[in-house]
Amino acid sequence: MADSTTFNQPAAAKAVSVRSRKAGREKKSRARQAGNFTLWAALLVGGILALAPIAQFSLHEVETAALTHADDATIVSALEQDWPHSTSADRLETLSELSLQLPTPDTGSAYAAAQRATQIDPSRAFAWASLAWLETKRGSGTVNPAAINALTKSMDACPLCDEGLIRWRFNFVLANWQAMPEAVRHRVFEQADLLRWNGPNAEFLADMRAKAWSAGVPFDSYRAAVNTPVHAWDIGVTQARVATKSASGS
Numbered sequence: 001m002a003d004s005t006t007f008n009q010p011a012a013a014k015a016v017s018v019r020s021r022k023a024g025r026e027k028k029s030r031a032r033q034a035g036n037f038t039l040w041a042a043l044l045v046g047g048i049l050a051l052a053p054i055a056q057f058s059l060h061e062v063e064t065a066a067l068t069h070a071d072d073a074t075i076v077s078a079l080e081q082d083w084p085h086s087t088s089a090d091r092l093e094t095l096s097e098l099s100l101q102l103p104t105p106d107t108g109s110a111y112a113a114a115q116r117a118t119q120i121d122p123s124r125a126f127a128w129a130s131l132a133w134l135e136t137k138r139g140s141g142t143v144n145p146a147a148i149n150a151l152t153k154s155m156d157a158c159p160l161c162d163e164g165l166i167r168w169r170f171n172f173v174l175a176n177w178q179a180m181p182e183a184v185r186h187r188v189f190e191q192a193d194l195l196r197w198n199g200p201n202a203e204f205l206a207d208m209r210a211k212a213w214s215a216g217v218p219f220d221s222y223r224a225a226v227n228t229p230v231h232a233w234d235i236g237v238t239q240a241r242v243a244t245k246s247a248s249g250s
Contacts, residue, residue, distance in 0.1 A: 083113065089117045092114070092127075093127045107138075122153070123157045129154040131150035132148075143180070151172065163201070167204055174215070177215060177217050189222045190226050
């Protein structure tokens with residue numbers, strides 16, 4: 001044992017102090033590293049959680065795009081999967097449309113998919129239009145309140161956003177004229193007025209006018225009641241003169 005009289009206590013104390021400070025720094029360094037690791041791990045997990053919905057959405061978009069080019073067998077296979085629990089309105093609306101294009105249309109799946117799509121996203125105007133037609137078909141060809149409600153929702157969601165949809169709704173209302181409320185009749189004519197000034201719709205409108213006349217629908221009266229600027233070349237010379245006289249007060 002070292003002699004206490006010769007043992008260098010200050011030096012020993014200094015060495016202990018140095019070792020203690022070094023150990024403290026190492027401890028703090030390890031704690032800092034552990035904290036940094038925890039922080040980065042939390043950021044990584046947060047990033048993964050944030051990207052998960054985006055990745056899922058992208059996957060749904062890819063699947064939906066592939067489905068639009070699929071053959072009948074692939075569509076049937078997709079309809080056999082667990083799609084009723086899907087949260088993608090795009091995929092559901094696509095399935096609804098494709099199920100009606102099969103050699104033997106699957107109206108049950110079309111109805112369920114369109115209904116689910118509109119529940120997820122009420123702005124699905126095409127899905128609402130499909131429901132209007134499917135509700136009528138389920139009613140043995142008779143327009144019922146559910147069909148009128150779906151048609152109205154389609155008009156609300158997309159008044160003028162798509163010419164094809166405007167044409168379909170116009171034809172649907174004219175074909176089921178007697179069952180349509182007066183407000184729906186006027187509204188569909190207002191929306192169809194866009195077709196007169198936009199795109200090659202003259203032939204379609206002429207066909208609708210002929211069908212309306214044969215069914216006893218006062219096509220011209222409803223069209224004239226649409227609140228849009230008067231165009232003399234469209235309403236005819238006689239009516240134009242009457243309109244001009246009325247406007248001038250003579």
